[in-house]
Amino acid sequence: MDVTSGPVWIDGQVVDGTDALVHVMNPSLHYGWGAYEGIRFYPSGTPELTGPLVFRLREHIRRLFNSSRALGMRIPYTEQELIRACADLALRSGLSSGYLRPLVFLRAGAMAVAAQLTDVQVAIGCWAWSGYLPDADKGIRVRTSGWVRSGPAQLPPSIKSTGGYINPSLARLEAVRGGDHEAILLNQAGRVAEASAANVFALLDGVLVTPPVEEGILPGITRDALLDLAADLGVPTQQRPLAPAELRMAEEVLLAGTAMELVAVTTLDGLPVGEGTAGPVFTALRAEFDKAISGQLPAHRDWVTDVTGVLDPVSTSP
Ligand SMILES: Cc1ncc(COP(=O)(O)O)c(C=O)c1O
Structure with missing residues (x-):
């Protein structure tokens, strides 16, 4: 994975990745003031x-x-302009599959905490990113973190801010240094919140349970899709607070997010989850997810945007 060499859309222009530069005195770099997807x-x-x-x-x-x-x-573009920019970049990259990273940040100039919030730049990167976690298809090892997920009155997890990632990054660092792949953070009440870059699902007595947004999580777009796909497959779902002990009792534990897509947790805190292998509900959901992302589910065709359709001047729908 080389994130620097692909094309970058910046301030309305597509440039070579090596030319998409910002000043080192950029305040977003210093204070973590940015938003991204x-x-x-x-x-x-x-x-x-x-x-x-x-x-x-x-x-x-x-x-x-x-x-x-x-x-x-305030982003100086419309949503439709950024949708077109993403589609354009995906097409120009020449990749059949890849990852897009829109970033909203402050222009270099003033340097003070929360200064110059109105001078905003947007950049979008694009690269091939096949596996976020190595060998994730075999299932991953996860540990419950000692770090607590920042709460709504600190760094609200529902805002996908660059600075907000310090908290889950500390948890992931702890997990990786300890030989695991990922971390699950608990919220301030000691209940399950989310992983460092994914939402958490547990299969309990055949019901797929995930914490509600009020538990202090990023309302994941993959999570939302998974709730629909589970319903399509006849797997009952429930959004309710989840105790850490329930994760240990679960038949299956899954993580869902854009970068890691859908992965099975096979070891939690050093102990096997269920049979210690990817379970049947994970396998069925993964197969359905693969159909959804490739446009093979007519009921969820609106989840995918055909880049050629967006850029075609006669097309009216994104
Ligand atoms: C903290 C956190 N939770 C959940 C998710 C999953 O969100 P999504 O499915 O929208 O990518 C992510 C990924 O961006 C994340 O960083």
Whole structure:
């Protein structure tokens, strides 16, 4: 994975990655004041769509605007302009599948905490990112972190801010240094919140349970899709507070997020989850998810944006 060499859209222009530079005195670099998204695109799995297909592009761009607004930054583009920019970049990258990273940040100039919030820049990167975690298809080892997820009155997890990632990064660092792949953070009440870059699901007595947004999580777009796909497969779902002990009793534990997609947790805090292998509900959901991202589920066709459709001047729908 080389994140620097692909094309970058910055301030309305597409440039070579090596030319997409910002000043080292950029205040966003110093104070962590920025908002971003991670978005994946995939090859089409149906002759009706040309592809590549961007998964839930409108929802990601909407969340980028919401996060930026919450930080007092006004994006100097419309949502539709950034949707087109993402589609354009995906196409120019020449990749059949890849990752898009829109970033909203402050222009270099003033240097003070929360200064110059109105001078906002947008950049979008694009690269091939096949596996966020190595060998994730075999299941991953996760540990419950000693770090507590920052709460709504500190760094609200519902805002996808750059600075907000210090908290989950500390948890992931602790997990990786200890030989695990990922960390699950608890919230201030000691209940399950989320992983460092994914939402958590537990299969308990055949019900797929995930903490509600009020428990202090990023309302994941993959999480939202998974709740629908589980319902489509006849797996009952429940959004309710989840105690850490319930994760240890679960038949299956899954993580869901754009970068890591859908992965099975096979070891939690050194103990096997269920049989210690990816379970049948994970396997069924993963297969359904693969159909969804490649446009093969007519009921969820609106989740994918065909980049050629966005850029086609005669097309009216994104
Ligand atoms: C902390 C956190 N929770 C959950 C998610 C999953 O969100 P999504 O599915 O929208 O990528 C992410 C990924 O961005 C994340 O960073």
